[in-house]
Amino acid sequence: MFSYQYRDPFGLDERGRAESRRHRGGVLGQLADGTIPTYRFGSTARENEFADRWSKPGGLWAHDLPEAPAHLVPACSCGWRGTPVPYDPEGGAYPDPEAPRLLWDAAGDSARTAWTAHAAAAISDTVPDALNLQLSQLADGLRHLAEEEPRAALAVLQTLQQTAATTKATALTTAREHHISPAALGQPFGGIRQHIHDLYRSMVCKLALALRA
Incomplete structure (x- = not known):
């Protein structure tokens, strides 16, 4: 279970900011029919997170499912949901600028970027x-x-x-x-x-x- 593995991009949670602790980022898998699958955890239903692998095509559900998602949805533990990102298990390759190889998580990276922008809006109160x-x-x-x-x-x-x-x-x-x-x-x-x-x-x-x- 990934349980919203991305934390705020400013490191504010280490300094005890209450608002920062409310915002944990993750990526949910959305099926072709528009639903986000859930699974039971104790007495509650949890939305199924999906990790887009960078090393090769495809990815992993937090709670295993045979069907690949059609979209990846940027999500936050505060309840925010971003715009779904189209997902192709065999696509998404882009060059790594730091090494001569391909990265395969373009969709996952787009979803993380959307959550980072949300976290910046939600957490940062610094006037430029x-x-x-x-x-x-x-x-x-x-x-x-x-x-x-x-x-x-x-x-x-x-x-x-x-x-x-x-x-x-x-x-x-x-x-x-x-x-x-x-x-x-x-x-x-x-x-x-x-x-x-x-x-x-x-x-x-x-x-x-x-x-x-």
């Missing part, structure tokens, strides 16, 4: 450095604008509020698609809310002083 720099520059520009042209600064802030609302809605929809836990979503929002509140309060104070002048 380039975006952090842009946000810092925007904040500096807004502070200067508030001191020089308060009405223009208020117009920019209104636009930012509208953008933040639509962006948050998109992020929450994507989070639901990736089965991110509410607790994990609440962690960054607490700090973000406080930061926005502090920045907004500072802006309002400066604008009030500028309008009185």
Whole structure:
């Protein structure tokens, strides 16, 4: 039994991240009729995982079946399922860039890549450095604008509020698609809310002083 053998690509589970431990990756076999076979494990039914072999054509079911899958489905222990990848037991050969041989797990590799992208979306909460720099520059520009042209600064802030609302809605929809836990979503929002509140309060104070002048 493979039991979701792929772990997050950032090594966060070793550091005790609760959200990371919720996401274990695996590949399920889907038959030609669209069903994913299951087997009994104690009193529960488990979906049958499939390992696409790299060394030769074909692969192995975690719980043996005579029929090869028609598709491989990237899956995560959180409940997420990716788009099925067509599977040909005799196909999938591609060259190994590090050695003069063929690898036979193109379908399995595609499924693992899809799960890795899911894990990145579900686990990573690191803001890219380039975006952090842009946000810092925007904040500096807004502070200067508030001191020089308060009405223009208020117009920019209104636009930012509208953008933040639509962006948050998109992020929450994507989070639901990736089965991110509410607790994990609440962690960054607490700090973000406080930061926005502090920045907004500072802006309002400066604008009030500028309008009185």
